[in-house]
Amino acid sequence: MIAAAFCLAYCGLSGLAASQTHRKRDIPHVVATRIPSWLLRIFGTLALLASLWVCLSIWPIDEGIVAWILVAATSGIAVVGVLSLAPGGFWWFLSLAAIAGGAALGL
Amino acid sequence: MVSNDQGAGVAAAASAEQSKPFNATASLTRLHTWFGLTAGWLLFVIFFTGSLTVFAPEITLWMQPEVSVPSHSELGATPRTLQTAEAFWADKGQSDARAMVRFPDTRNPDLRISFGGRGDIKTYAMDPLTGVQFEPRDTMGAQFFRALHYRLNIDRRSNEIGFWIVGLATAMMLAVLISGVIIHKRIFRELFVFRSRSAYPRAWLDGHTALGVFALPFLFVIGFTGLAYFYFLYMPAGVSALFDGDQAAFRQSMSQSAQGGGGGKREAGAMLPLSTFVEKAEAAMPRSEMASIRITPSKGGASVVEVRGSRDVGIVRDAGRVAFDGASGDIVQPLAAPLPAERLQSFVVGLHLAWFGGYAMHWLYFVLGLVGAGTMATGLVMFTVKRSARIDRASRADRLWWLAVGRINVAVIAGLALASISYLWANRVLAVGLEERAMFEIRIFFVVWVAALLHAYLRGAAMAWREQLGLAALMACSLPVLNWMTMRQWAGTYAADGDWQRFSVELVVVAMGVGAAAAAIKLGNISAAAESTFQRRNVEALT
Known part of the structure; x- marks a missing residue:
């Protein structure tokens, strides 16, 4: 389940990162996506909230919030790392794999 | 000798410096750089060893290969484990010495019984079922990393300088974190920016920022809770008022719960079986698994037996403990609800030590602790890389x-x-x-x-x-x-x-x-x- 929370947070932060690719000065090294920013922001926020929900379903509320902050931080660093290594197609492949993985683990 | 021209130049430069408007960003950048550099060396050590300490029982187990991990899953104070402990107690039990029985748990698979007090402890490790004794090699194990983490391995009994140095570095870290957030104006826009293939100062700055920003909540919490953990040292006003500044008396009052509780004279006599106390403690603390028993001999009376619950019960460590008269089995100190201040302190300590959430939480603390160390390391390296330009x-x-x-x-x-x-x-x-x-x-x-x-x-x-x-x-x-x-x-x-x-x-x-x-x-x-x-x-x- 914690892996599902991680995957969802990874997806959410990937979505938020992708929403910043339209303006070249925000993430200049990343290949831009054609998906509208507002859609990516909604997707990202929902995925992050889903990750929080998974954490709260594993732990009591105090521990769950702490765990979610840590999970989001770890997955954020993973997103940044992947973005720097593979700013093109591989990044999208990984994000899709994370969505599939998160969904599978969540189910 | 300074010439008049040189003197005038210096005066003009000083005047120009004074006439410059105050620039908060520049001042905070200087603070970030110099606090970061001076405290960064120490903070790297603190974070690296702190991360290792998260898995202290596992590292210590690796460093004691003589302790074999039983194939069964006999954890806690089960009847069979108690039987083993009692058999050993009957053989080697000492009525005149402090003793502690630590039952096996998921992270410490052996049953440990130790005798003696500070500085003179003899510990026996054994299989919780068979009672076969292990003879682990003499090592500090991961306790050494822990000592390095919070007191730089300086003996706390000789002086407290280690605590103070670590505390000062932590306070400086909090200042560095706040100043870092303020001076980084595009902190959210550049949240995902890490141009690792750029020229070196840019790549190092991106890496330092990305690590620091994502780990920011963790770094802030871990720094603040680390300081609050030792509140009695860093903010000694309460100890000064109540104990006249006597730290030893304060610590004694904090740890003498079992001996001091109950009042009334206790009659000397043979100690009851350990299982008696565990059964009574389980009735008093139904939500908690029994983790350890402490036996403290008292002058002229029977021993006081204190049964403690497991720590891994949540951020607030209210697992509790109950103290009994060793000879009669009467409760001498019942389970008391902690005061709000005690609960707050327990929350702070629990948040710092991660005694909750199981292995998933331990891994998150470990990874983010290393990320914290990485933030310090990238900042330190960036200092020289930037200046080479x-x-x-x-x-x-x-x-x-x-x-x-x-x-x-x-x-x-x-x-x-x-x-x-x-x-x-x-x-x-x-x-x-x-x-x-x-x-x-x-x-x-x-x-x-x-x-x-x-x-x-x-x-x-x-x-x-x-x-x-x-x-x-x-x-x-x-x-x-x-x-x-x-x-x-x-x-x-x-x-x-x-x-x-x-x-x-x-x-x-x-x-x-x-x-x-x-x-x-x-x-x-x-x-x-x-x-x-x-x-x-x-x-x-x-x-």
């Missing part, structure tokens, strides 16, 4: 200072990695029967660390990065081989035996070795460029 405008004194910083960086970052892996090697290489063996392991750690500083001074930063990190990588990656040669154990045998704790320790060490190898290549190349510029300019300045 403006070496032409620097004075000779500045250049020498930057050279020194580069070498201290190597000694602190790579040297600590090398010393830590040497500590694990020493654990396997030193003879088991060596007198003061645990002390020798620690001495080897510090000797290697000092040698790393000398090596960095003599070889220069570029070569020292490569050689120290390269050696650390080699030693880490070959640790399973050494383990096999000395103990006939390695990750493969651990996996076959289902000993996943030791397996994980060895696997993580190897993974860290691979990381050190990659860092050796990267940092060696960067420092080579920076150092050659520094040295070229210094030669020019000297000639």
